[in-house]
Amino acid sequence: MEAGRATAPRNRLAVAGARSTTEAMLRNQPRGDVIRNAVFAGLLLLAVAIALAGLLALVIQAFAKGSSALSLNLITNPPSTAFPEKAGYRPAIIGSLQLIAGVMLFVVPVGIGAALYLEEYADSSRWWNRLIEVNIQNLAAVPSIIYGILGLAFIVRGPLDLGFILAAGSLTLALLVLPMVIIASREALRAVPDSIRQGSLALGATQWQTIRTQVLPASIPGIATGVILAVSRALGETAPLLLVGATVFVTFDPTPFGTDGYSAMPVQIFNYALRPQEEFQALAAAGILVMLVVLLAMNSFAIWLRNRYEQRW
């Protein structure tokens, strides 16, 4: 190209060509892509809708059936077969509260202890530590009825031989949710960066001082969240309790070591729901509402706790 003038038309041609190429690139995507995008988004939305519909149906159905039975009697009165209009959940509520208190007493020290060992002390390059880890993951997936059988064989009878008492039920539920607590606590411990541990150790703190004063305080919100979620799971469990002696019909307030029997909310709901009379059906539905409210409150508290106190690094 010697002279600019001579090459001008050719330049113009090149500019036009480049422009049209750019235009083509910016134009709408092919029709097939648009449809595929829309279909996929629709399917995902459908999945969310199905998940929500189940919960919504449960709440609506329970409310429609149980609203007539909603009254303070539900909480203050014991169950009764003769007077369904006066019957309530008092022994079951007290039993459930004692059960989850026992679960917490057991699960907090043991669960956190196991998590601390696995995260802070165990050398994960050793095969036995990896085996323990895998097994804890597996334990969390074992069906609850199997824990019921375990509780019956080892806690109610067998080595511990506690008999059909509330404490035995508590211990069984604690074993059931223990893996959940361990897994959640490990997550919380793992979220504490190593730089904090090293900073503490470099100041001449021992490993235990480091854990007690740095690692544990920083991970307590996460651990507490895990414990609450685990306890709310224990609160809703029915199957293992039936095996370890939660009697379905108790009219007195249970005690932890009383041998006369005890009950729990889900067990009592099950009992009412089995009866054909309309009034008992309404009572069962009202009981479901009470439990849903309690569970939602517990889970919301767990979420709030996590958002409010979680340490951001």
Added chain:
Amino acid sequence: MVVVLKEQTPKISVRPEFQQAAAPQIKEKVFELNGIEVLYGGVSAVKDISMEIGHKEVTALIGPSGCGKSTLLRCLNRMNDLIPTAEVQGELLYHGEDLYGPNVDPVQVRKLIGMVFQKPNPFPKSIYDNVAFGPRVLGRKDGLDETVEKALRGAALWDEVKDRLKDNAFGLSGGQQQRLCIARCIAVEPDVILMDEPCSALDPISTGKIEDLMIELKEQYSIVIVTHNMQQAARVSDRTAFLMVELDAEEHNRWGRLVEYDATEKVFTNPSDKRTEDYVSGKVG
């Protein structure tokens, strides 16, 4: 150890090109390394390190990435013990005592030999509690307020934080956080402070403050600093050790080797090894 450098006759030479210059005369030595080798899972990270580190001096470790500067630094207060696969061989004397001897407790070692890390790592607590943490875990609870003030003054941070000692340390700027970490370290009154690239995450002004601080601190403490920044080594240190990566014949394994160790001025103006000259003049990096 007195070796006349000009003669350039290496005492030990595994390979002729790795002649290791010995340090000039050091009046009082805090560390004495004899043939230190650190292995991770059986693979060497640094080999054959022999040097003496002076008391109340700033000693800089420089060299390219992966040459084992940090590994070597972490040997000095047994932080490598925290890595299960790490192994230290050779002899490391601290004031004449074997630091890896059978009766030495690594926790006690770290009380005497503190460390400041690459990234500021304040604890998620108040400024006061950060500085008080060390004295507290060591059971020195008397006069804690004075200890904290003294440490913060020592780290040139007191004037900036004296009105907000109860605030969370995460609210400080990066440079302030790093000076807080230095304050935290000197609050336990160590003998030596190890610094692992303490300014790599900081801006030039904060870096300048920490460099000034190091020069003040060497009145009281022995300081060993790892740095990527050659100008920093030239500005703050009395002695400089230059490490380099060495490869085996098949180029499978690599490890760090001490190439030159001398007074900082000499290393930067008149290095005796060609590779040191290339590195400090920026020809290789």
